[in-house]
Amino acid sequence: MISPLIDIGANLGHESFGDDLDTVLERAKAHGVVQLIVTGASREGSQRALQLAQQYPGLLYATAGVHPHHAVEYTDEADAELRALHRHTEVKAVGECGLDYHRNYSPRPAQHKAFERQLQIAVDSGKPLFLHQRDAHADFLAIMKQVEGRISRAIVHCFTGEKQELFDYLDRDWYIGITGWLCDERRGQHLRELVKSIPAERLMIETDCPYLLPRNVHPKPSHRRNEPMYLAHICAELARDRGEAAAETAQASTRTARQFFALPDIEPRSEEGG
Template sequence: MQLIDIGANLTHDSFDHDRDAVLQRARAAGVARMVVTGASREHSPKALALALAHPGELFATAGVHPHHATEYTDECDAEMRALHAHPQVVAVGECGLDYFRDFSPRPAQRKAFERQLQIAVDTGKPLFLHQRDAHADFMAMMKDFDGRLGPAVVHCFTGSREELFDYLDQDWHIGITGWLCDERRGLHLRELVKHIPADRLMVETDAPYLLPRTVKPQPSHRRNEPMYLAHIVEELARDRGEPAALAAARTSAAASAFFRLPPA
């Protein structure tokens, strides 16, 4: 299997001591390419630096997560636009709304999201989106940009059937993580993934978060990493009633087309 992890937070400090080994384990597990998530003013440049250090294997996004929305100043906007001048930055985000944690005030979240949606309009790049407990406002803001945006993926989808079909009705893509493997919170996804068209379904680890609970034995450090993407694909394929090799090929083809990646 030649897999593509569309969302790995490889700039996280938990990888600082063994990042090269993490990449090697990913390669050995069939993960050929990875998109490194940029989600703040600090980590978006680091994501680009990783992509530049591993051409053809790592790519980056650049954006500001709603948790960090208060840092989205005019200077921040200029920094994000400068990052998007690089072809190795393949999507705008991680951006969106998060009313579950409310780490930033909601008006600040909406303003930061709006400015990043404008970057997507101006650059023509796809969107790497985050939404949690903010569906109505999220859909309303996206509708304000209707007809001006390119492709969009709702990353780390964990939502309801209604939310899923709202996204699919907009022709957006869906990113599935190891949340699928969580018997406490993710059982509903086992049924919902059957309804996602193959050309709009992508997979991601969201490493170092969301270690699949069905990985046995569980690593003592509880850190997720891209090598576990193969496990997620196997679980996803079983739920969709298709061979794992087919799920791998389809999700990789969808990711390659969505992010406009060069051939492996």
């Protein structure tokens, strides 16, 4: 029996899934993926994430937020839109939000403002944070400190950083999302060692599809689009690096994801013992 998996970061609103999403989801289920969180990373994308969650109830859930790349679109109107989205039960986390100094698609002051306003949504709603940080660690920690003790929980999604960043997050009791970056021998080799230090109750897995197709997946697809079916491959790689059985890693990450995002347990339960 395939261990059930939860993909906590799937950009299923991306145009590359426009023609075959049903097929993509069937392949995911065939590879053990039983629930998915659709990432909302812009005003339009967050609306789309909710639509998909409503279209596929019980299978898909959503986040709603504005990625730092899109921070310039964060207006008072955008804030009101996000707050309205978070009144829906299908929307499980605030974000994707944070800072990205790697490309600086939005000016840093705009990134800071958009991040701070979304942190306030998390404070007001009690929902967890779905965070993005790249090349902005010090400022990221400084802004997060403003809401210390006032947010319910937070995950740094698609972690690709170094040891000090990881331990800074774990010291704050934040959760860590690992993607197929782990499988990239050019950029992700350092993660092979670091993932051993992540407590099982703080670790979740994600594809970040359609991005970050695992480079060592076989057979290689004819295209470069990542999709949720490859979560099982990421789980197996992660388990090997942690010295665990893949089933153990899957069970722990699924349990953690269900608790973090307040997802229903859809697995059949034994009737023994009442």
